[in-house]
Amino acid sequence: MRSLALAAIVAMTVGPAAALDLKNMTDAEREAFRAEVRAYLLENPEVLSEAIAVLQDRQAEQAARQDSTLIQANAKDLFSDPDDFVGGNPQGDITVVEFIDYRCGYCRKAHAEVKELINSDGNIRYIVKEFPILGDQSVIASRFAIAALRELGPEAYEKIKNGFYESFRGEVTVETLESFARDLGIDPAPVIAAMDSPDVTRIIKENHMLAQRLQVSGTPTFVMGDQMLRGYAPLETMRQIVAEERG
Known part of the structure; x- marks a missing residue:
């Protein structure tokens, strides 16, 4: 100074x-x-x-x-990883990538606004990077979500992802996850069986390695086109960044 x-x-x-x-x-x-x-x-x-x-x-x-x-x-690993969930408009003119942890309070806070951004815009391709960093329960939750995506497909994954933020409360255990899945109309058996598979372990490890290369250490973190948003931001800020990228 x-x-x-x-x-x-x-x-x-x-x-x-x-x-x-x-x-x-x-x-x-x-x-x-x-x-x-x-x-x-x-x-x-x-x-x-x-x-x-x-x-x-x-x-x-x-x-x-x-x-x-x-x-x-790191564009290929960010935008073209076949293991990722892709939502929103898969043919959208801009891609938003979100690094999430289901036990993160700021991810929970951002959830409704991210949903509104994607639904109201209609032209955003949305990718989720499972990035559990807040302890064992975060890892268990991510394993469950990734296994659901692999075993049951994107519709089941999206229900589980939304449900973790909107309805799930309490400790993350195999028992609570089974009940949680049934409440969502999802058969938990194939998901529970795949949670500890080598592929699920690999995906989490690769996401952590990608985050390290990007210098991402917290959640939520967003990659929005050519910009990075580290941490929670209100809906209007995200809309502004999307508009800047389009411009």
């Missing part, structure tokens, strides 16, 4: 073309310069706010460029 303010003051006082060699100042010159800097900041404290705002904008732009690079480098 101090260096930014100093640079601003130098530009205002000596001009952008002038060179100020702070290292070769005498002690007296350095003290005089410091006094001028202090006096200027006391008289014009808004300079600090302006400098901080510029720094934050630059950092945000740099982070966005880095995210875009990461997305492009």
Whole structure:
């Protein structure tokens, strides 16, 4: 912050073309310069706010460029993994990928808004990345959902995914999952039998490896076209990002 303010003051006082060699100042010159800097900041404290705002904008732009690079480098695993659930409009003009954990409170909070975004838009291809990070119960829930997708198909998976956020409460155990599936009209037997299969284990491991490459450490995280949204955001923010990507 101090260096930014100093640079601003130098530009205002000596001009952008002038060179100020702070290292070769005498002690007296350095003290005089410091006094001028202090006096200027006391008289014009808004300079600090302006400098901080510029720094934050630059950092945000740099982070966005880095995210875009990461997305492009991992595009195949993000957008074309045959193991993923694909919902919304499979032929949509923009793809939204969501990394989820069923035990995540912010994922639960985002669920209704993500649903509304997809349903009201009508032209979004929606991909789910099972990313259990909040303990053993998160892993069990993800195993159950992935096994349902593999054994019973996308319709059963979507019912289970929605149900985890909308109706499921309590501990995640084999017994509660069996009851949960029956309430949804789903036969739990083939799903329970496949939960610990090597393929389910592989999918979770690959999702974790993908998240690591993308520097994703929390849920929900969204990839929306060429942008990454790390954490919960309200519906209007997501709509704005979708509009930006289309533009």
